[in-house]
Amino acid sequence: MPQDRRPLIAGNWKMNGLTSDGLSLAEALAQNMKAETDPVFDMCVCPPFTLVAGVGEALADSAIALGAQDCHAQEKGAHTGDISTAMLSDLGCSFIIVGHSERRADHGETDGEVKAKAAATQASGLTAIICIGETEEQRDAGQTFEVVKTQLSGSLPDGAAATNTVIAYEPVWAIGTGRTPSLDEVQEVHALIRAELTKALGEVQADGIRLLYGGSMKPENARDLIALADVDGGLIGGASLKAEDFWAIAQSCV
Numbered sequence: 001m002p003q004d005r006r007p008l009i010a011g012n013w014k015m016n017g018l019t020s021d022g023l024s025l026a027e028a029l030a031q032n033m034k035a036e037t038d039p040v041f042d043m044c045v046c047p048p049f050t051l052v053a054g055v056g057e058a059l060a061d062s063a064i065a066l067g068a069q070d071c072h073a074q075e076k077g078a079h080t081g082d083i084s085t086a087m088l089s090d091l092g093c094s095f096i097i098v099g100h101s102e103r104r105a106d107h108g109e110t111d112g113e114v115k116a117k118a119a120a121t122q123a124s125g126l127t128a129i130i131c132i133g134e135t136e137e138q139r140d141a142g143q144t145f146e147v148v149k150t151q152l153s154g155s156l157p158d159g160a161a162a163t164n165t166v167i168a169y170e171p172v173w174a175i176g177t178g179r180t181p182s183l184d185e186v187q188e189v190h191a192l193i194r195a196e197l198t199k200a201l202g203e204v205q206a207d208g209i210r211l212l213y214g215g216s217m218k219p220e221n222a223r224d225l226i227a228l229a230d231v232d233g234g235l236i237g238g239a240s241l242k243a244e245d246f247w248a249i250a251q252s253c254v
């Protein structure tokens with residue numbers, strides 16, 4: 001199986017950061033990245049909407065990509081308070097997280113809505129980071145594989161390809177809790193996702209799509225997680241808010 005996938009370290013700042021904190025964090029990361037002569041990983045930060053433009057400027061001459069945490073599925077129109085993929089592209093975003101479990105829980109987003117958002121992201125020429133993952137109850141009931149398969153097939157747009165799609169497996173019970181599945185458990189779900197992608201999109205695309213693990217990834221566990229055969233990086237929440245920790249996670253790819 002070809003394994004030339006470049007690790008992606010993506011930071012999800014969630015609803016955190018006022019201007020000065022956000023810009024200092026972005027500037028610190030940009031400086032680290034500029035000092036890296038030949039990075040072996042890609043890095044992306046997804047600040048809240050209020051900071052997308054400013055963080056974009058702070059990252060402008062670094063190799064760190066800009067992302068956002070959500071989007072609307074429509075291009076424009078009467079959707080008060082929403083943000084379109086074209087607007088995010090206009091600010092320099094190249095990634096958009098869609099279907100994060102916090103949006104599925106807080107806003108009742110369904111797989112169908114996530115799929116429409118991912119399709120809109122791809123139609124704007126950006127890469128969708130599609131999040132899937134089981135709750136603790138679902139894991140305890142032995143439903144992890146079924147839940148992950150259903151969310152994946154329901155959230156994956158028809159035009160998904162290695163160039164416009166990243167999948168983040170984030171067990172809901174691992175997010176922000178300090179708990180993670182065992183390495184074997186992470187690898188078995190990632191292998192399942194890869195196998196499902198192969199069925200849906202064919203081997204070439206499935207082999208190229210990066211699968212991120214998310215949920216309490218930190219400098220202490222990142223190296224072992226990222227070393228797993230089907231883990232191609234991380235989607236990091238809490239630890240992405242500290243430049244030192246986020247950078248240390250990226251260094252585990254080296």
Ligand code: PGA
Nearest residue numbers: 175176215216236237238
């Ligand atoms: P966490 O969040 O790293 O704080 O667990 C990950 C995520 O929700 O993307």
